[in-house]
Amino acid sequence: MKVYKFGGSSLGTAARIMNVADIIDGALRHEKLVIVVSAIQRVTDLLLESASKAGSGDSGYRAILDEIEQMHFGIAGELFSGNGHEEVAASIRAELDELGDVIHGIYLLRELSDRSLALVSGFGERLSARLVSAFLSSKGLASSFVDARELIVTDANYADARVVSHATESRIAARLGSLQGVPVVTGFIASAPDGTSTTLGRGGSDYTASLLGAALGAAEIWIWTDVDGFFSADPKRVRDARILPFISYAEAMELSHAGAKVLHPLAVQPALKASIPLLIKNSFNPEAPGTRIAEPGGADRLVQHPVTGLTSINKIVLLNMSGSGMVGVPGIASRLFSCLARHRINIIFISQASSEQSITLAISPAQSTKAKKIMEEEFCREIASRQVDSIALRKNLALIAVVGNNMSGHPGVSAQLFETLGKNGINVVAVAQGANEMNISLVVDSHDEDKSLNCIHESFFLSQGKVHLFIAGTGNIARSLLRQIAAHRQNLRRENDLDVIVSGMANTRRMVIDDRGIDLDNWEEAMQERTGPAGIMGYIQLMKERNLHNTIFVDCTASSDVSEMYPALLCDNISVVTANKLGMAGPWPLYRQIRDAQRKSNARFLYETNVGAGLPIISTLNDLRNSGDKIISIEGVFSGTLSFIFNELRKGGSFSDIVRKAKDAGYTEPDPRDDLSGADFARKMLILGRELGFTLEYGDIECESLVPEDCRGEMPVAAFLEKLQSVDGRYAAEIETAAAEGMTIAYAGSICDGKASIGVKRVPLSSPIAGLNGSENIVVFTTERYRVTPLVVRGPGAGGEVTAGGVFADILRIASYLV
Numbered sequence: 065m066k067v068y069k070f071g072g073s074s075l076g077t078a079a080r081i082m083n084v085a086d087i088i089d090g091a092l093r094h095e096k097l098v099i100v101v102s103a104i105q106r107v108t109d110l111l112l113e114s115a116s117k118a119g120s121g122d123s124g125y126r127a128i129l130d131e132i133e134q135m136h137f138g139i140a141g142e143l144f145s146g147n148g149h150e151e152v153a154a155s156i157r158a159e160l161d162e163l164g165d166v167i168h169g170i171y172l173l174r175e176l177s178d179r180s181l182a183l184v185s186g187f188g189e190r191l192s193a194r195l196v197s198a199f200l201s202s203k204g205l206a207s208s209f210v211d212a213r214e215l216i217v218t219d220a221n222y223a224d225a226r227v228v229s230h231a232t233e234s235r236i237a238a239r240l241g242s243l244q245g246v247p248v249v250t251g252f253i254a255s256a257p258d259g260t261s262t263t264l265g266r267g268g269s270d271y272t273a274s275l276l277g278a279a280l281g282a283a284e285i286w287i288w289t290d291v292d293g294f295f296s297a298d299p300k301r302v303r304d305a306r307i308l309p310f311i312s313y314a315e316a317m318e319l320s321h322a323g324a325k326v327l328h329p330l331a332v333q334p335a336l337k338a339s340i341p342l343l344i345k346n347s348f349n350p351e352a353p354g355t356r357i358a359e360p361g362g363a364d365r366l367v368q369h370p371v372t373g374l375t376s377i378n379k380i381v382l383l384n385m386s387g388s389g390m391v392g393v394p395g396i397a398s399r400l401f402s403c404l405a406r407h408r409i410n411i412i413f414i415s416q417a418s419s420e421q422s423i424t425l426a427i428s429p430a431q432s433t434k435a436k437k438i439m440e441e442e443f444c445r446e447i448a449s450r451q452v453d454s455i456a457l458r459k460n461l462a463l464i465a466v467v468g469n470n471m472s473g474h475p476g477v478s479a480q481l482f483e484t485l486g487k488n489g490i491n492v493v494a495v496a497q498g499a500n501e502m503n504i505s506l507v508v509d510s511h512d513e514d515k516s517l518n519c520i521h522e523s524f525f526l527s528q529g530k531v532h533l534f535i536a537g538t539g540n541i542a543r544s545l546l547r548q549i550a551a552h553r554q555n556l557r558r559e560n561d562l563d564v565i566v567s568g569m570a571n572t573r574r575m576v577i578d579d580r581g582i583d584l585d586n587w588e589e590a591m592q593e594r595t596g597p598a599g600i601m602g603y604i605q606l607m608k609e610r611n612l613h614n615t616i617f618v619d620c621t622a623s624s625d626v627s628e629m630y631p632a633l634l635c636d637n638i639s640v641v642t643a644n645k646l647g648m649a650g651p652w653p654l655y656r657q658i659r660d661a662q663r664k665s666n667a668r669f670l671y672e673t674n675v676g677a678g679l680p681i682i683s684t685l686n687d688l689r690n691s692g693d694k695i696i697s698i699e700g701v702f703s704g705t706l707s708f709i710f711n712e713l714r715k716g717g718s719f720s721d722i723v724r725k726a727k728d729a730g731y732t733e734p735d736p737r738d739d740l741s742g743a744d745f746a747r748k749m750l751i752l753g754r755e756l757g758f759t760l761e762y763g764d765i766e767c768e769s770l771v772p773e774d775c776r777g778e779m780p781v782a783a784f785l786e787k788l789q790s791v792d793g794r795y796a797a798e799i800e801t802a803a804a805e806g807m808t809i810a811y812a813g814s815i816c817d818g819k820a821s822i823g824v825k826r827v828p829l830s831s832p833i834a835g836l837n838g839s840e841n842i843v844v845f846t847t848e849r850y851r852v853t854p855l856v857v858r859g860p861g862a863g864g865e866v867t868a869g870g871v872f873a874d875i876l877r878i879a880s881y882l883v
């Protein structure tokens with residue numbers, strides 16, 4: 065025999081009740097059933113509302129009763145075409161008449177006691193059970209309506225009554241044992257020893273089912289609802305939440321306490337005591353296996369993660385009582401909890417540190433003001449004498465519970481939990497973990513609730529790790545980056561268990577944001593003209609409002625407006641990857657701010673592409689320094705254009721011709737003077753100099769411009785190229801004299817003893833710099849360890865593809881830190 069309990073949404077319309085009847089019909093072919101029903105969806109709420117209206121003298125209660133009446137008669141009309149309709153209509157009418165009388169009485173007396181409220185709120189189950197039982201009979205499945213007030217005995221705490229087990233068990237056995245046909249029992253309602261109606265608390269029909277199952281020794285208790293079972297987290301908050309095929313009784317209790325409304329927490333106990341498995345099933349999807357709740361053991365336990373699931377309570381309030389006068393004084397806690405208990409304040413969470421200086425409680429916001437007052441009254445003497453500081457109340461908080469049988473005795477769970485939250489900049493306001501180690505509860509700001517749930521969920525392998533990229537800039541580098549991500553994303557998912565999601569794209573005018581990830585093949589079409597706050601600043605604002613976990617801001621612009629935002633981003637614990645040099649080569653104060661923010665932040669900041677594009681220059685330099693090597697000098701060529709010009713020059717050919725050729729081949733800026741001035745090259749030297757620890761400004765870099773003095777003013781490009789011929793002779797001569805000494809010339813930079821300079825330099829023909837080809841970049845590190853033969857990194861140092869590749873690599877470095 066099994067107990068089947070159907071929730072309100074499974075009974076919401078005539079069609080759903082027919083579906084329920086089909087489910088029952090199917091099961092009856094091979095087993096006996098006892099059915100328990102909730103009220104039809106929304107009916108309990110409507111009943112409570114009508115009672116409260118009546119109690120305050122508002123005749124609006126009548127309209128609500130009409131709605132309830134229409135609902136039930138409407139469904140009955142659809143369910144029974146002629147056959148049995150009259151009989152059912154009469155039984156519904158009788159219930160509704162009684163309900164009408166009771167509420168009218170409340171209205172006349174303007175008095176709504178807990179006792180009347182319990183009576184009124186139970187009519188929903190009486191109505192639904194009559195409908196279901198009559199409908200089963202009409203389909204030829206013999207059935208009887210059973211009013212649970214005849215079965216379940218409780219104390220007289222009307223709205224939330226406690227069951228008197230012994231009396232209940234014997235009544236159930238006596239009444240249901242001899243019954244003909246399938247019993248359809250009203251959930252939720254019960255009666256006090258004197259016969260007055262009580263209820264088991266909101267959602268209490270699950271409890272009814274479990275009580276019946278335990279008393280009757282059912283094989284299983286099936287709770288039919290509108291979801292496929294217990295989820296590893298609320299799927300509305302965690303998109304990748306998944307169904308848990310199996311959980312233990314203890315886990316079910318933990319998970320149903322905080323937030324997850326799948327099962328009434330009290331329903332677990334009778335089943336547990338009688339060792340009867342509970343099943344959560346979806347009446348809208350009966351084929352789905354659902355969640356099985358039983359004692360762990362054997363093959364039931366498929367997944368062995370330490371954490372089984374997460375739940376949260378969206379709104380809680382913390383009350384904190386602290387004071388030096390509490391230390392070592394026995395009885396404070398007892399008084400605190402007793403005074404709250406006397407006023408029926410439900411405590412969700414407790415935390416007291418071993419210093420005994422303070423006790424923190426979480427309660428629901430609805431009870432917070434009352435609770436604070438009660439505490440202040442109870443401890444008024446201690447407050448007056450300053451033994452207890454005033455009682456502080458903190459709002460807008462959420463409670464997160466991390467639940468799992470396997471957490472116990474599994475070191476590192478809380479370390480991992482707090483680390484994940486820390487990396488995401490989530491502040492933990494309070495913590496509690498019981499010694500059964502099954503539940504770690506944390507209190508965080510409400511704003512961080514979803515973010516916390518998602519990063520915890522991923523961190524404990526309940527779903528794949530994700531990073532959310534917000535890209536700024538839509539130029540060459542950004543385009544290449546998007547192509548590379550699109551091409552490589554599946555691989556990363558498969559091989560690195562990492563999902564790289566591009567959640568935002570923006571330039572100064574247009575943008576698109578999508579938490580689930582922008583379609584990388586159609587991002588341009590998806591970008592919308594900006595409405596809200598303007599510019600990249602507005603985009604950053606929106607990104608912060610999203611407050612997604614594992615967020616990385618990717619700067620592919622060349623704008624100082626954006627680089628000025630880095631310190632603020634890092635302070636908000638948002639990691640940054642940038643191809644934009646204007647931060648690290650910006651004014652010293654900005655540079656300092658970035659460094660300070662980087663030190664304080666839990667987020668990461670990477671800028672490998674600032675020097676030599678995708679070439680590993682910054683990381684190599686840092687590896688050398690971090691491992692204790694001493695840098696003697698750095699030499700290099702960090703301009704593809706200037707590299708090309710001098711490489712050609714060494715082969716013979718005149719300077720001005722080569723510049724022209726480079727321009728025609730697209731190797732230069734539209735005005736080649738922008739390259740020849742050396743400004744961009746100088747910025748890279750500045751970055752390397754700062755990397756070595758020197759306090760340098762842009763002006764400190766000695767920079768030789770290859771633009772002749774008389775060409776620096778306003779002048780068309782063509783005229784400039786013409787005039788450039790005047791220097792051809794100089795370079796030819798310099799190469800010739802150098803050659804006589806086994807040397808040649810190159811436009812190169814060097815840093816030595818804190819001095820950085822760039823310009824035309826003599827280099828030995830044997831130097832790797834003299835051997836460069838095309839537009840290659842090079843860096844030559846001479847260090848204590850690499851003294852005889854320096855360490856050289858050489859390769860293409862510009863271009864969308866290689867730069868984007870470097871940015872991508874930085875992103876993945878941060879991802880492996882975050883995930």
Ligand code: ASP
Pocket residue numbers: 071072102103108109188251252265266267268269270
């Ligand atoms: N009808 C009651 C409620 O809405 C009991 C239940 O659904 O389990 O709380």
Ligand code: MG
Pocket residue numbers: 071072102267268270326
């Ligand atoms: Mg329910």
